[in-house]
Amino acid sequence: MPEKIKIVVNEDRCYLCGGCAGVCPTLAIEVHSSGWEFIQDKCISCRICISACPVGALSEEPLEVKA
Amino acid sequence: MRYDVVVVGAGIAGPIVARNVAKAGYSVLMIDKKWAIGTPKQCAEGISIKVFEKYDIPYDKRFINREVYGAKLYSPSGYELELRYKEVSGVILERKVFDKMLAYYAAKAGADVLARTEALDVIRKDGKVVGIKAKHEDEPIEIYADVIVAADGVESTIARKAGINTYAPPHEFDSSYEYEMLIEGFDPDLIHLWFGNEIAPRGYVWVFPKDEDRANVGIGINADNPKTAKYYLDKWLKENKIPAKKLLEINVGLVPVGGFVKELVKDNVLVVGDAARQVNPMHGGGMAEAMEAGTIASKWIVKALEEENLSLLQNYTKEWWETDGKRLEKVLKVRKVTEKLTDEDLDLFIQVLSGADTEKIASGDYTEVIKALLKHPKVLLSPRRIKLLKELL
Ligand SMILES: Cc1cc2nc3c(=O)[nH]c(=O)nc-3n(C[C@H](O)[C@H](O)[C@H](O)COP(=O)(O)OP(=O)(O)OC[C@H]3O[C@@H](n4cnc5c(N)ncnc54)[C@H](O)[C@@H]3O)c2cc1C
Ligand code: SF4
Ligand code: SF4
Numbered sequence: 141m142p143e144k145i146k147i148v149v150n151e152d153r154c155y156l157c158g159g160c161a162g163v164c165p166t167l168a169i170e171v172h173s174s175g176w177e178f179i180q181d182k183c184i185s186c187r188i189c190i191s192a193c194p195v196g197a198l199s200e201e202p203l204e205v206k207a
Numbered sequence: 208m209r210y211d212v213v214v215v216g217a218g219i220a221g222p223i224v225a226r227n228v229a230k231a232g233y234s235v236l237m238i239d240k241k242w243a244i245g246t247p248k249q250c251a252e253g254i255s256i257k258v259f260e261k262y263d264i265p266y267d268k269r270f271i272n273r274e275v276y277g278a279k280l281y282s283p284s285g286y287e288l289e290l291r292y293k294e295v296s297g298v299i300l301e302r303k304v305f306d307k308m309l310a311y312y313a314a315k316a317g318a319d320v321l322a323r324t325e326a327l328d329v330i331r332k333d334g335k336v337v338g339i340k341a342k343h344e345d346e347p348i349e350i351y352a353d354v355i356v357a358a359d360g361v362e363s364t365i366a367r368k369a370g371i372n373t374y375a376p377p378h379e380f381d382s383s384y385e386y387e388m389l390i391e392g393f394d395p396d397l398i399h400l401w402f403g404n405e406i407a408p409r410g411y412v413w414v415f416p417k418d419e420d421r422a423n424v425g426i427g428i429n430a431d432n433p434k435t436a437k438y439y440l441d442k443w444l445k446e447n448k449i450p451a452k453k454l455l456e457i458n459v460g461l462v463p464v465g466g467f468v469k470e471l472v473k474d475n476v477l478v479v480g481d482a483a484r485q486v487n488p489m490h491g492g493g494m495a496e497a498m499e500a501g502t503i504a505s506k507w508i509v510k511a512l513e514e515e516n517l518s519l520l521q522n523y524t525k526e527w528w529e530t531d532g533k534r535l536e537k538v539l540k541v542r543k544v545t546e547k548l549t550d551e552d553l554d555l556f557i558q559v560l561s562g563a564d565t566e567k568i569a570s571g572d573y574t575e576v577i578k579a580l581l582k583h584p585k586v587l588l589s590p591r592r593i594k595l596l597k598e599l600l
Contacts, residue, residue, distance in 0.1 A: 157249055159461030162361035163377050163430060171362060172325060173240045188377045194384040194436040194459045 153197035160189035213352040220480030221358035222309035223501030229317035240325035245306030249460035270305040282557035283403030366478035375466025384436035385425025389453035
């Protein structure tokens, strides 16, 4: 199985611009006026959001698989 | 609550639709998740002077920072091409005021407007979209409407939740970063653009003057680039020894530069502006395009409501693709050619053009420009350059 990842935001860098939500193919990111939200179930680990962010606020972490 | 039309997003496209539909006498609610419409800005604020008359927008000094007379282009090794008009060709807006005033014009025309109201999802009944589930501050609200307009910008979540495919691959977006800052040494009557694969891959660096010594200084690069837009802008400022010490704002955003949405309407849901990827793919300007799409969309919404026939909404897709869509497809073709240019190509082309008939270039007669380039010896000796240029004819 391909490795699944979790996307994490650096809130001190993020401008809530909505760009990552716009490029995400599966609506796995929502940007609210009050904060950035990641919806793990929808993420397909494509990493498009990470390179698109203009300030590099996003990174990946391996997703711990429950035993 | 119930309205004839609900508009999600109060940027540029949304208020144009809301204003036009309200003017025709229909009830409209426009919502935006921002708690102050227009703030923060995600824009370099440049727009053609023509839009004010064309879209019936007052030329109000409260949102016009500066009038400009043309553009200056810089090649990677520093060749320059100046396109200066005798008349004002464009303005640098204050979008925080502009967007809010557009919403004000919509409200004056009869629309209701709710800031800090975020659309969370669509409401479905018997498989049909009948409204928008939203949140005003922390209060959940349900807005029922005959027609739903998704004008929610680059995120484009509402159209997607309604089943309209607005997906575009990452290469069809620009990643942008900008400082509004104090800067000196650039003619404040022109906009300034720097090109180069090391300077701004696929895009450009811009200086859009808002004052003699204050400007939006920004960059756009391909969104699938492994480095960030911020990295490239800071590098450019450093290499050009421009002090970034007086920063008034930092602006961030993604711009669709291709991937125009094919089906702009699904039943009673329409998508307009950045949400429909209706942006000029060459320079990333999308305000005029959002106004145009909003104008076409509102025309068909009014017709559909008048004749009580929602299938007329489909004419928005048809008319947009036959007019602005067709134009933007051509611009996209140019973008795809220009992104193959090497730094040497850019140097050569800008060098040749600066000696050519700039009147013709300034008037937008590109065919003449390309023909002139094709006659240059350094072009004639390169089959690759000939091929690239011929793709543009
Ligand atoms: C850095 C940068 C520079 C640019 N420079 C220029 C320029 O110089 N000239 C030019 O013409 N264009 C420029 N553009 C592009 C231009 O900003 C857009 O094309 C234009 O704003 C599109 O208008 P719109 O109405 O479609 O979307 P927007 O103006 O983005 O408006 C969308 C609105 O929807 C709201 N919204 C989103 N989701 C929801 C939700 N779920 N619920 C409620 N509200 C929601 C947002 O808060 C926003 O107010 C630039 C873009 C960027 C990022
Ligand atoms: S693209 Fe970057 S800055 Fe913009 S909302 Fe996403 S994480 Fe934040
Ligand atoms: S990795 Fe891909 S699917 Fe997951 S949040 Fe980022 S863009 Fe969306």
